[in-house]
Amino acid sequence: MSETAVQSVAAEVDDWLARFDDALTREDAEAAAELFLDDSFWRDLIAFTWNIKTVENPDGVRDMLEHTLAHTRPRNWRTSEEPTAAEGVTEAWIEFETEAGRGNGHLRLKDGKAWTLLTALYELKGHEEPKGAERPKGVQHGANRDRLTWMEERRKEAEELGYTSQPYVLVVGGGQGGIALGARLRQLSVPTIIIERNERAGDSWRKRYKSLCLHDPVWYDHLPYLKFPANWPVFSPKDKIGDWLEMYTRVMELNYWGSTTAKSARYDDAKKEWTVVVDRDGEEITLTPKQLVLATGMSGKPNVPEIPGADVFQGDQHHSSQHPGPDAYKGKQAVVIGSNNSAHDICAALWEAGADVTMVQRSSTHIVRSDTLMDVGLSALYSEQAVEAGMTTEKADMTFASLPYRIMHEFQIPLYDEMRERDQDFYERLERAGFLLDFGEDESGLFMKYLRRGSGYYIDVGASELVANGDIKLKTGQVVRLTEHAVVLEDGTELPANLVVYATGYGSMNGWAADLISQEVADKVGKVWGLGSDTAKDPGPWEGEQRNMWKPTQQEALWFHGGNLHQSRHYSLYLALQLKARAEGTPTPVYGLQEVHHTS
């Protein structure tokens, strides 16, 4: 842009922010709403709503402000860098503050009015994290006869917390989600215990099939506070990410209880407190946290279909999450039921180990080649080129967060059109092999499938070639029964099998709540994940945000946390701040608590 153009763009943004600020200061919700386009979106991450909430159009903005302005007292709106303009849209990074904290966000203007606005709280006043110039000193200088060393303090905390003192937060599940949240809560001085059924942090990765590597690239996967070094591989092998999580847990000083399972939990409405019975390596301990976070995996509980004859089948059978790897199946006949990520990875590993492998595809699957996905889908925000162009992880996360879910597919469709074009030969070969392909009901591809249902796709790292060339045999149709030595399909095909792997996906995460708390609470909370897009496995009505994730649920003091490493990193911030505010007694009136339309 010319210097004059830059000035005029800056003036446009400054003018909008000044009018917005003025309307908010006067508590004039109507005037503020008039600054938004008829088709517009305001996504708020706990700054106004103490919720993760997108409101739409001037009506939505007005209603939200009428309910939040008086206590939020937003002010001091400003840009944090030079705004830009392209194709009729002006974009600006913004900062502001509220009564409770400091926020940042992003604004898109069209014709002088707001098209999209993102507002996000990033710290609470009076509870800023001790980092940079405010980092702890580490040593206490001077002489002090009551001094406890760092190690003595850590040991004391480890001995007392959960026994003679109680955690404010209990996190059930010590994968990347629980760990990232735990790190943030530690920095915010919220007493927290993370429990994990596996012995060591990272085991939830280590124990999966041996060829597993992350399907997301390193730039997408950083944890809070401590980024992977520049020599870290693009796609982390599972044991390597396991080691990283283990060391992260240690250096972040988390109270991490391995070999611990939660047996039961119930909430006392009067005491505002959970009673959670856990088994810690054989010892039963009762914890009474004020807040309970289920971070047991966004995939929820394994779905194992009930197939007639499963009880008579003589070979091995297990869900993909329990698959031990291919080493025992060399020369054996394996049938993998399913055609998503796990099914493909497991088929390829079995084939590599010398098994005879058949994949049973029950419905169409979306396939994207990994390199293509990186180049076309992610490289603008999460890639070495993005890093070199000055893109930080934090800014990439906020850019991603600034796109309202309602219109996100519109941004995604052209990318997947490009991918389909680029890999036309590849897709044709797959179809010739009989593979049923899709790109999502609205052709919006992988990321929307992930957000809507968390399944239905494979990021190809090599297995598709084996399917296309017939090394992995492909059958299409439903499984009707097992016999002693075979899998039988609806068309009568019998597939001899020494091994059946159910790569049949997972249920909703509130299934964990049913097991741990009660079916009643699980139903009260309802389905977890998905947007209400009215596509397969994500029924309407439209919800606007992912159901129940990182935000208040219909069950007081019960929270769900999880997702991929990107989501675990970014949204753990907002969940941690919500928990910290409650720990400190900061008022947190929730606007627009989600209603429940589906119980699973």
Add this chain to the structure above:
Amino acid sequence: MSETAVQSVAAEVDDWLARFDDALTREDAEAAAELFLDDSFWRDLIAFTWNIKTVENPDGVRDMLEHTLAHTRPRNWRTSEEPTAAEGVTEAWIEFETEAGRGNGHLRLKDGKAWTLLTALYELKGHEEPKGAERPKGVQHGANRDRLTWMEERRKEAEELGYTSQPYVLVVGGGQGGIALGARLRQLSVPTIIIERNERAGDSWRKRYKSLCLHDPVWYDHLPYLKFPANWPVFSPKDKIGDWLEMYTRVMELNYWGSTTAKSARYDDAKKEWTVVVDRDGEEITLTPKQLVLATGMSGKPNVPEIPGADVFQGDQHHSSQHPGPDAYKGKQAVVIGSNNSAHDICAALWEAGADVTMVQRSSTHIVRSDTLMDVGLSALYSEQAVEAGMTTEKADMTFASLPYRIMHEFQIPLYDEMRERDQDFYERLERAGFLLDFGEDESGLFMKYLRRGSGYYIDVGASELVANGDIKLKTGQVVRLTEHAVVLEDGTELPANLVVYATGYGSMNGWAADLISQEVADKVGKVWGLGSDTAKDPGPWEGEQRNMWKPTQQEALWFHGGNLHQSRHYSLYLALQLKARAEGTPTPVYGLQEVHHTS
């Protein structure tokens, strides 16, 4: 500076670099030497000399170039950022390349001639580290029946290296020095084993007295590749830095043999190979590395004075490095012989634990208050303010490295004058308590003492107040003998004692070579550390660089590595590149191999 001034400064540097480049390209050492002031310094870190070497004045420059130009073939000199000028000195950050690699450095011009020049090789052509855009992919996409997973490859390497295959480098000592070097060698694909007598990485910190914290601040202490996060304490407690080193060793995939000691080593001049016998957790293993690095601590072996009566003393007695901490000495009488860092820390910890403590000061000591040292001595390069002003660790290291040792004290003296002024009251109180103070023979303070002798100072974090107010009792003089229950000083004073701590420092690092290899090799290599400043414990003649550190020694294939975290970080780069070049058969003709003037 005005824009015109900026241009003229840039032109001055460009002009100098062009003339320098021209002279070097013509292999005209004389013409290049004429570009240097009569009083000038060229410090080279392996780019020209395959040595760590400072030459002085045009004569020194000419001689060095006459011996190195033909094979170095330096070229492509350029600035990497805008030069600056102040007080008659123009400063520029530069880059260049040689036949073997790429280099960077720093130039100071006065009156159009070079006053100081730093040249440093940072990578070898054809052996660049795989990072950023060149990072490993992690996963091998595609199908491959011979695939080894990351974990299988790591296990295979761990099983084979040292048994069926031999390391190119053996590093003896797995503290921060060995670990930082090991990380760099791993990135350069040089097969390396690090052996460490303690069980776990970090134990060399953990096992020291319990109140120990790093005396250097976090900004000074980063390891290569992976920086401490922004929430890391300023002064790391010993167990916390121990944990960091342990996890670093793990995630950097080092071949780290804990519980392993080196029993003997000898070099075969014909085979150009070491034979090193090690005890690995009870198993005797013979290793045959091509290169042997002693990273056993720059402090060398503990100095325990031979005091008559030590054999009859009935209490506990040990060197400071073996001191277990104060817990067993509550209510007991402790005498600590020495008055440097360890002596002060141990005295304070004993006092805090309720012991009756006497410090025996045998000679004057330099004391600087920690806060003052941070503010006045380090903040320009290593502090949060420096970080906020855009100073990176790498640039700080290079800035530090750009000051020739010959004149470094001139830069240090004013800082220590300022510190003395600022803390005048503090020093007066110490002197009133009878404490013998000094600021170094030339008043140049702590850092010069560190470089010259590695001892003679205390960074005050609280113990000095206890000395000043008499809580720690102070006696001055030499110890002449021990009795069954007391320490006796030369003036006849008897100090009743249940515990005697010898905080009496360390010998030269070549003492390790004497133990491990032979006295002959130790004498051939000579004294390690120090500059030849002709001050206490650092006898002349002037050497120009620290003796034997990170550079070729008189014993082929024997290297010394160590120092504080800053040195371990920065100089491990040059040592790693020297080892890599030898591993690859790159010619490494050494200019100016140091002569030996002292055997210890």
